[in-house]
Amino acid sequence: MAMTMTQKILAAHAGLADVVPGQLIEVPIDLALANDVTAPVTIRVMRESGFDRVWDRERACLVMDHFVPNKDIKSAENCKLCRDFARAHDLEHFFDVGSMGIEHALLPEQGLVTAGDIVIGADSHTCTYGALGAFSTGMGSTDLAAGMACGRTWLRVPGAIRVWLTGELGPWVSGKDVILWIIGKIGVDGALYQSMEFCGPGVASLSMDERFTICNMGVEAGAKNAIFPVDDATRAYMEGRVRRPPVEFAADDDASYERTIEVDLGTIAPTVAVPHLPENARPAAELAGVELDQCVIGSCTNGRIEDMRVAARVLEGHHVHPRVRTIVIPATQDVYLQCVSEGLAEIFVRAGAAFSTPTCGPCLGGHMGILAAGERAIATTNRNFVGRMGHVDSEVYLASPAVAAASAIAGHIAVPPAPVSRRPRTADALRTTPLPARPKPG
16 A cells, blocks of 8 residues: 555554554654653653653653753752653653753754654654654653653554655745745644655755754644655765664655645745744745844754854844844754854854853743843744743744844844855754763762
8 A cells, every 4th residue: 555654654663564544553662752841741640650660761862951051940840850850760861951952953963863763752843853754743741651651652643745845945045934935825734633745856955954944843834743755865964873773764656645735945035924823924025124122043943053054144244233132042062062163153242142052942932032022033933923932912023044144133124135155055064073971960
């Protein structure tokens, strides 16, 4: 029976010859993830349910990234609970202040996800890892507790949408513009409980960082997961990095899809999602003059090294508008170090931006950039819901690093001057020497 890429991964893990949309299956998982917001719930559920161990200390992963460094007593207590749990179960992969990064950038960087995996996480943007040809999806902390204790989970096989990509992106256009454009066309429920499967000749023109960005926001269209085929760029990214042998799956030529969305990458312009939904996508040029109070460049969506380079390229030789508080947050410690070694950090600081340790912070209105009533921000984050970055009477505009940086300089939504050629995209954008392992608590 013909199957999509996602269906093949699920069938293989379930030990079945084939699966069909809507079918309930039980599958073993390759990695279970939680953070400092969701892990405390997972830990309490495990204890209340009588689970006294994790199924595999090397495949249960905790990342302290949302409210760290701890912003208040509650966040400190949550992290302490996670630290105690990690110590008690001798978890191999516990990432804390000084070693952590924003989870969905950190795990691929550390080689903890590989092609063909099934990854579950108590965070909706776990779908990011589909860029590596893995099935990855978010779920509630209670479901994660069962998965972390048993190493298995139940899934309903999703149907699929084929996103057929052709052409190449133009100057200052990136993966963020692509996914905002797609969500603008199909809406925030346009892929509800479906797999968004990206394919076509245009895939080869997208960098790995752009693929991570696109998959990260699949959930903003309601998707169960988003996934890219494994190609030479994927293999180059995984080489010497992943800790388990990759298993490549490819959709059958006659696989059945709910529908096909055709995207000519060359026709996409720099795009911005206006408040208060990611589906409110409009060309950035149409929003020129919308004044801003804050700019945030970072997050699990756009905090990777390629994003930092683009932002620095726009900011170099300029200073941000005196009204626009500009916060740059590299997604991981390795990205931070590379920003320093390449001189990007100096560009950010000289441009008048704050350059931060990795944290989710402002993305979810946690800390490091909360908005007051009436304030407006442009951000490379993934959600612009009411009150997402602070007060319910504030506004968030979603954009790419290029548009965000240009807007910070202008004081209002703007795009960088054109024409400018695109820099070459490399599969190994981040190749730093691994940081020393953090000693385990105890």
